[in-house]
Amino acid sequence: MMKLRLLLILCLAVISAGVSAQSVREVDICVYGGSSAGVIAAYTAKKLNKTVLLIEPGKRLGGLTSGGLGYTDIGNKYAITGISRDFYRRIGTHYGKFEQWIFEPGVAERTFQEYIREAGVEVLYQHRLAGAQKTGGRITEIQLESSTGGAAKHSVIRAKMFIDCTYEGDLMAKAGVSYTVGREANAQYNETYNGVQLRNKHQFPDGVDPYKVPGKPESGLLWGISAEPMAEQGAGDKKVQAYNFRICLSNQPDNMIPITQPEGYDPARYELLLRVVEKTRPGNLNGILKFDLMPNHKTDINNNGAFSTDMIGMNYNYPEADYATREKITKEHELYNKGLLYFIGHDPRMPQHLRDAMLKWGYPKDEYQDFGNWSPQMYVREARRMVGAYVMTQANCEGKEVVKDGVGMAAYTMDSHNCQRIVQNGMVKNEGDVQIGGFGPYPISYRSIIPKAEDCENLLVPVCLSATHIAYGSIRMEPVFMVLAQSSATAAVAAIDHKTSVQKVDIAKLQRELTARPLASNRTAEILVDNDDATHVVKKGDWKQEKRGAYGPSFFQAEKGGQQGSVRFTPDVLRAGTYKVYTYVPKVPGLSSSTQITVFDGKKEQKVPYTAASVRVEGQTSGEWVELGSYAFGKGNKAYVEISNAGADGAIVADAVLFIPVEK
Structure with missing residues (x-):
């Protein structure tokens, strides 16, 4: 009995040590x-x-x-x-x-x-x-x-x-x-733009030869081109849209590290770029790279065109791969992108003006300092996708099916970025790029x-x-x-x-x-009154409803010389206090040089015009918030902001008004 008890104590000690370990x-x-x-x-x-x-x-x-x-x-x-x-x-x-x-x-x-x-x-x-x-x-x-x-x-x-x-x-x-993983067939969810898609965006122009020796299939395909025949349009497969890196470079001389030849560099990988350049004759680097400028002389470079930073067809194994394989695929994408930048700047076959432009850029000294000044995050655009309690589809995007549990x-x-690079009718083509909005x-x-x-x-x-x-x-x-x-x-x-x-x-x-509690706290929530909110917006006069570029579903627009009118935005103020007020101005052509706005705080009116020159829209945004000042609002719905087209010499827009509480 004593031996059994000792054995039990020993087992418990081993288990305890295991849990601790x-x-x-x-x-x-x-x-x-x-x-x-x-x-x-x-x-x-x-x-x-x-x-x-x-x-x-x-x-x-x-x-x-x-x-x-x-x-x-x-x-x-x-x-x-x-x-x-x-x-x-x-x-x-x-x-x-x-x-x-x-x-x-x-x-x-x-x-x-x-x-x-x-x-x-x-x-x-x-x-x-x-x-x-x-x-x-x-x-x-x-x-x-x-x-x-x-x-x-x-x-x-x-x-x-x-x-x-x-x-x-x-x-x-x-x-x-x-x-x-991959693309469903269109038929699976009654879609139009899923599956195999041979379209025109980020596409090779006709006539680009896919073979190492032009006109000679027996010479083999250039690097990056698949010999696999293309399936029918809309067919499903397990192919994954291309990955790349969003590349941060600097052109500030004291913050630049030169772009040097990366390990394993092989100029043959970029032969297709030469053939594209010969056909398209880009005037600057934007013909090859999507060169978006960041503050402080930096970039966010993305894929652009037929042959760019996307490493098409080289990521199919990534979503379900083990860690070592993923690391290898990530490194291959890094070296491909670094090699592309080096090729553009140094290969003597590239046009001189593109080489000169590329050499003005380098890796930024003050970014990614623990990672060799290169981003550790590959752009994994899509990997696994859960098949959950509800599957979002094209019908949701287009508003044909609207969920209530949003x-x-x-x-x-x-x-979708391209998924494969193939041969069609003796020419190289990309397949998989889709860009459908509206x-x-x-x-x-x-x-x-x-x-x-x-x-x-x-x-x-x-x-x-x-x-x-x-x-x-x-x-x-x-x-x-x-x-x-x-x-x-x-x-x-x-x-x-x-x-x-x-x-x-x-x-x-x-x-x-x-x-x-939009900030997961007890701070007073900001109040948004959008023009589509019929309960809190009153429109007088001749205003058209426009959709493109709106904040939310739409905005109202009055043209120069139209019937005089106004749009009044009335917030429900749940907590009295000081609020900073903004109005959203979509980017529209022919905007009036000045817009008349009245802010009523519940006691007195104030005229607060803004000028077209004060509206500076940057990036992929459709408009900009314009500050109208800070006002003390009482609880309730007596206050309002009213946009008028009186005296306009161009288009007047009324989209949304934002009331942000000023914390004491």
Whole structure:
């Protein structure tokens, strides 16, 4: 009996030592992936008084937003709400503006760190997922390993709720949640722009020969061209749209590192570029690279044209690959992009004016200093996509199907980069590029960020959400990921508080919470009155309703010489106080040199005209907020802002008015 007791004590000691060696960490909410979405999800959960751990496999927070994509893809600012919008306001503060959508990588990274410090979020860097354990339909724990090969600080994380904020959907996959990779056939969801698409954007001009020796198929295909025959238009496949890097360069001499020949450089990889240049004869670098300028003499360079920074067809294995394979694919993309920049600037066959232009740029000394001045974040445009409780499709983008459980909005063009480079009729062609827009903001279903109940009950997926390839192309924008991350964290908190699953969260209550507490705090919420809000807007006179370039679905426009009229915006002020007032001015031709605006604070009127010269629209935004001053408003709906077309010498626009509380 004594031996049995000693054996039992010894076993318990071994088990205890094993658990200790595993270094178990327990929190309310575990966020995996330090992307822009990951930071906002963790910040939100902590602000809502939950214990949180944010796990980042690398060393840098912010994902692509801090990794080079500074020329923000928006679609419509109306879709960007809550803490996501606050992020771009904080960026604006850095640059001395109200909002800023064009920014340097380092500024974005420091802003994300600001959120982490403010909320006191614990971040575990350089740890990655090794496994996940699920019991009774719930993830009970995940296992981690060091990303660097050393010992893991915490090897087991237990949480009540998990949020997968990776671009790859790794936690989702480890948890056994249904997902897909590639393009659905159009027939699967009754779509038009999914599957194989041979179209005209970012396309080779006719006549570009695909063979090493022009006109001789027996010589073999040039690098990057597939011999695979193209499937029929609209057919599904497992091909993934191309990845690249959003490249930050500098042309400031004291902040430049010369672009040198990268390891493994092979000029034969860029032979196709020479053939394209010979056909198109670009006058500057914009004919090859999408050269968007950032503050302080920097760039956000993206793919442009038939042959550019997209490494087409070289990423098919990435979404489901192991870590070593992904690292290899990422390195190949880095070297391809660095080689392209070097080739443009140094290959004697390139036109002299393009070489000279390229040599004015170099890697920025003050960016990515821990990563050899090159972004550690490859642009993983699309990897796994969850097949969740609801699948967003083209019908949602186009407004043909409108969900009632929206917890965020999207507004960008249905956008896919090319998926393959092939031979068609003896000529080289790209296949897969789609750019179809013309629709307004639309809601994203809560059910699209949660798994099916039978798959998992305590996981939310705001990045690799449930959408078809072409719908995902519209949703997959960094600001939208941040919006959905806040919604995910808020839902996770609600599920914990009500001891329920993510599928049983009260959606109406969640929507009210996101509206009432847009910053996950008790600060007074700002008030937006949009022209499409018939309850709070009164229109007099002859105003046309325009859609393109609006904040939200539409804006009103009065032409010079039309019937005199006005548009009055009346806010419901729930808390008396001082508010800073802005009006949104869409970018329209022939804008009147001056617009007459009246602000009534409930006691007296003030005339506040603005001039067309004060409206400076930058980047991919459709308009700009113009400040009208600060005013003390009482509680209720007596105050208003009225836009008049009296005395106009051009077009007058009335779109939206914003009332932002001034915190004491």
